[in-house]
Amino acid sequence: MIEVKDLHVSYGEFLAVKGVSFTVNEGELVTIIGANGAGKSTILMALMGLRSCRKGQILFDQTDITTLPAHLRARQGMAIVPEGRRLLPDLTVEENLRIGGYIHTDQAIVTEELERNFTLFPRLKERARQISKTLSGGEQQMLAIARALMSKPKLLLMDEVSLGLMPKFVDETFRIIAELHQKGVTILLVEQNAKKALAVADRGYVLETGHIIHSATARELLNNSEVKKAYLGGV
Numbered sequence: 001m002i003e004v005k006d007l008h009v010s011y012g013e014f015l016a017v018k019g020v021s022f023t024v025n026e027g028e029l030v031t032i033i034g035a036n037g038a039g040k041s042t043i044l045m046a047l048m049g050l051r052s053c054r055k056g057q058i059l060f061d062q063t064d065i066t067t068l069p070a071h072l073r074a075r076q077g078m079a080i081v082p083e084g085r086r087l088l089p090d091l092t093v094e095e096n097l098r099i100g101g102y103i104h105t106d107q108a109i110v111t112e113e114l115e116r117n118f119t120l121f122p123r124l125k126e127r128a129r130q131i132s133k134t135l136s137g138g139e140q141q142m143l144a145i146a147r148a149l150m151s152k153p154k155l156l157l158m159d160e161v162s163l164g165l166m167p168k169f170v171d172e173t174f175r176i177i178a179e180l181h182q183k184g185v186t187i188l189l190v191e192q193n194a195k196k197a198l199a200v201a202d203r204g205y206v207l208e209t210g211h212i213i214h215s216a217t218a219r220e221l222l223n224n225s226e227v228k229k230a231y232l233g234g235v
């Protein structure tokens with residue numbers, strides 16, 4: 001579904017992503033793990049068209065989207081759950097969700113997607129008219145995921161969705177990710193919580209200072225002694 005070839009992304013003169021290549025196939029849950037500052041968020045931003053590539057190529061459904069603006073990537077079927085959620089804090093839960101469905105010209109589809117997300121996240125249904133900044137951190141994270149799903153994406157990009165959540169909500173978030181995967185959503189998950197990410201993923205890539213240093217099935221990475229030592233707390 002997505003093929004990234006020799007991706008380079010920079011901030012001014014600083015090269016944050018240094019020639020990264022990877023794929024995500026339809027229906028897969030793939031994770032990119034790595035330490036702070038490895039370049040994980042930068043890769044997702046470049047995939048969504050929120051940062052331009054200095055060099056390299058991004059193919060989505062076999063079409064070259066390397067220079068396509070973000071809103072057109074959304075129309076082609078990509079959605080992002082950004083780091084820090086980026087909700088519209090003064091709008092209600094339902095209003096945030098409707099904004100997530102803005103690409104649908106048919107309002108019946110928006111209503112259908114709203115119902116689908118309320119079924120997936122009953123807590124959001126209960127709180128449909130609540131102003132989103134008054135939600136708990138975990139609920140805000142649910143809303144950010146649901147908002148991305150409103151566009152019915154073919155590919156869901158998720159950036160550090162467990163960051164800053166209490167353990168209870170971290171488990172709940174990973175349960176939802178696994179459920180979405182089971183339902184057939186293709187997911188690229190960027191995570192610092194390597195253990196949890198690899199537990200739900202099919203395959204993974206390990207990113208270190210802008211380079212991919214390992215690529216394998218999630219199971220292989222979980223059993224790789226180097227990965228264990230560096231990212232899984234030596235377990």
Ligand SMILES: Nc1ncnc2c1ncn2[C@@H]1O[C@H](COP(=O)(O)OP(=O)(O)OP(=O)(O)O)[C@@H](O)[C@H]1O
Nearest residue numbers: 011014016034035036037038039040041042043192
């Ligand atoms: N707007 C920016 N301007 C300059 N440098 C940046 C900017 N955003 C990120 N960087 C740098 O790019 C590198 C990669 O950052 P990025 O946020 O992609 O890493 P990350 O792997 O997602 O880290 P984290 O897990 O801490 O979010 C870091 O060295 C960071 O300081």
